[in-house]
Amino acid sequence: MVIFPTETVYGLAASAASPEGVAILKNPPTDEPRPPRASTWHAPSAALVAKVLRITHPLHRRMLARLAPGPVRFLIQKPLSELPGILEELKVPSGVIEHDGEFSVRIPDHPLAREVLEKAGIPIIADRTSAFGLGDGHTLPEDIDELAKKYKVAAIIDDGPTRLGKPSSPVRLKLDGTYEVLPGGMLDQRYIKKKVDRLVLFVCTGNTCRSPMAAALAQDFLARSRPPVPTRTLSFGVAAAGGEPMTREAREALSEINVKVGPHRARALERDQLKDADVVFGMTRTHVQAVLDIAPFAKGKVFTLDPEGTDVPDPIGQSPAEYRSTAARLKQLVERRLTELLASQETLS
Numbered sequence: 001m002v003i004f005p006t007e008t009v010y011g012l013a014a015s016a017a018s019p020e021g022v023a024i025l026k027n028p029p030t031d032e033p034r035p036p037r038a039s040t041w042h043a044p045s046a047a048l049v050a051k052v053l054r055i056t057h058p059l060h061r062r063m064l065a066r067l068a069p070g071p072v073r074f075l076i077q078k079p080l081s082e083l084p085g086i087l088e089e090l091k092v093p094s095g096v097i098e099h100d101g102e103f104s105v106r107i108p109d110h111p112l113a114r115e116v117l118e119k120a121g122i123p124i125i126a127d128r129t130s131a132f133g134l135g136d137g138h139t140l141p142e143d144i145d146e147l148a149k150k151y152k153v154a155a156i157i158d159d160g161p162t163r164l165g166k167p168s169s170p171v172r173l174k175l176d177g178t179y180e181v182l183p184g185g186m187l188d189q190r191y192i193k194k195k196v197d198r199l200v201l202f203v204c205t206g207n208t209c210r211s212p213m214a215a216a217l218a219q220d221f222l223a224r225s226r227p228p229v230p231t232r233t234l235s236f237g238v239a240a241a242g243g244e245p246m247t248r249e250a251r252e253a254l255s256e257i258n259v260k261v262g263p264h265r266a267r268a269l270e271r272d273q274l275k276d277a278d279v280v281f282g283m284t285r286t287h288v289q290a291v292l293d294i295a296p297f298a299k300g301k302v303f304t305l306d307p308e309g310t311d312v313p314d315p316i317g318q319s320p321a322e323y324r325s326t327a328a329r330l331k332q333l334v335e336r337r338l339t340e341l342l343a344s345q346e347t348l349s
Contacts (some may be wrong), residue, residue, distance in 0.1 A: 001152050003129060003144070004116055005159040006042075006108040008071045008168050008186075009137035011126035012151065016041060016092045021125075024151055028131035038104040039125035040073060041090075041097040044117040047348040049074075049105055052089055054082060057177045058228045058346070059196070065346040066195045067171070069109035071164055071186055075172040076103045090123050097125060106168060112159060128167065138165035177228060198231040199276050200341070202305070203291055204283040207237030207266035209316055211283065212246045213254060213327060214305065217334045220259045227342045236269035238290040247316065253323040257331065274298045281337060284311035305333045 001021060002013045014021025016039070025039050043049050046064040053076055055061055064074070078086065080101050087094055097103055106126075108114060117124055130137035134147055139161045141147065148156060169185025171192065179196075181189045200218060204211035215235040222231050244266040251261050274280065274295040280302040282288040291302045305312060312333070315326045 001148075002116075002155045002157070003134065003140070003148060003153055004113055004126075004157040005110055005162055006106075006113050007110045007163045008108075008166060009162055010129040010135065010140060011042065011113075012129050012132055012134065012153070013042065013124050013126035015120075016090070016096050016123040016125045020152075022093075022096055025125055025127050028127060029133060036099055038095075038097050038099040038102065039127065040104040040106050041092075042106050042108060042113070042117055042124050042126045044107070044114045045069075045349060046107055049076075049107065050348050053078065053086060053103060053105070055173075057173075059177055059179065060173045061346040061348065062198075062229050063171070063173065063179060063196055064107075065348055067192065068107040069114065070107070071109065071166070071168040072106070072192075073168045073170045073185070074103075074105045075170055075182075076105060077101060077173060077175045078103065079175065092123050097123065102172075110159075110163075112157065116157070137167075138162055193230075194276070196230070198227075198229050198278050198341075200231060200233045200338070201273070201277045201280040202233065202235040202283075203238060203269055203280060203287050204235075205237055205239050205287070205314065206244065206316070207235055207240040207268075208244050208247050209250045209314060209323075210312055210326065210330065211235035211237060212261075212264050212266075213250050214281070214283075214330050214334050216254055216259055216261045217327075217331050218338060221335050221338055225338075225342065229342075231338075231342075234273075235264075236267050236273060238269050238287055238294075240266040240268040242266060242268055247323075249315070249318075249320055249323040250327075252320065253327040256324065257327060259327075269294060271295045277301065279303070279341060281305040283314075285309065286311075305330070305337060307333075307336065 046068040078101055128137045129135055135141040140158050166186040169187040170182040172180040181192050202211040202214040212235045215233045218233040246264040254261050271294050282304055288302050315322045
């Protein structure tokens with residue numbers, strides 16, 4: 001038995017393969033009896049969880065990539081047919097870290113905790129120390145050494161007050177590829193959705209022609225392709241005069257190819273708008289550089305819309321035929337870029 005810190009609360013931990021440790025953690029001396037549930041496997045990395053639990057659905061992999069490590073307890077549903085192979089690889093008895101085919105997993109965002117979990121080399125289960133009368137969870141009491149003897153604790157790692165001091169948020173990854181945010185914990189549904197949804201930005205100069213056309217074309221493509229990861233698009237201009245509408249010629253060019261355009265007012269690109277973006281597409285190389293001048297941290301996720309690096313010229317002031325030509329080219333480039341993006345796998349660490 002070991003007590004160690006996480007970013008949320010302190011945990012009382014044991015090997016998932018230890019019958020005595022499992023028995024202690026399954027029966028905390030709380031006032032109310034708990035319903036049957038799995039003990040939570042505290043894993044050192046999302047990559048390990050994805051590998052062992054065979055997580056392949058794009059949305060679930062993205063959730064691991066975006067929310068882990070962090071204050072989330074994943075409840076991962078697996079087909080009953082896969083349980084024997086998973087438990088054999090983990091070398092954990094049935095019913096310890098899963099209940100009715102649902103695994104309980106945490107990947108702490110605490111360097112010391114993850115180092116301990118990595119070096120242990122075995123699946124570790126843990127529960128909050130407060131459930132065992134070992135302090136409030138946020139800190140360890142002064143008499144922790146004496147209190148811990150009751151649970152045969154062999155080591156106590158005291159790192160002072162935990163950074164967050166609140167329990168992790170339970171999120172269920174369902175068999176059908178969707179997810180559900182359960183009550184409790186510090187993260188709400190809106191925050192998790194914002195973290196998980198993919199955001200694609202399109203950038204031009206004035207945000208009245210090319211970038212809003214690209215965003216509308218992207219939304220049309222996404223509505224038809226229905227990607228497993230919810231994806232939003234926005235458009236901005238590096239020199240936009242706030243409030244300007246999309247040009248009439250741009251709307252007409254899109255209408256001719258049956259692409260609907262909602263209300264639009266030009267918006268100037270600002271640094272904060274780039275923080276949540278997964279990828280940013282500039283219409284020209286000049287736009288790409290302007291984005292990087294605004295936010296150097298965006299390097300690595302800003303590209304020209306044309307994969308070959310060729311600029312998409314501004315049709316402003318040109319003939320309707322030029323707008324139609326621009327719309328046709330944008331459609332081709334947007335669909336190519338989004339097809340590549342939707343096919344990409346999340347990188348897990």
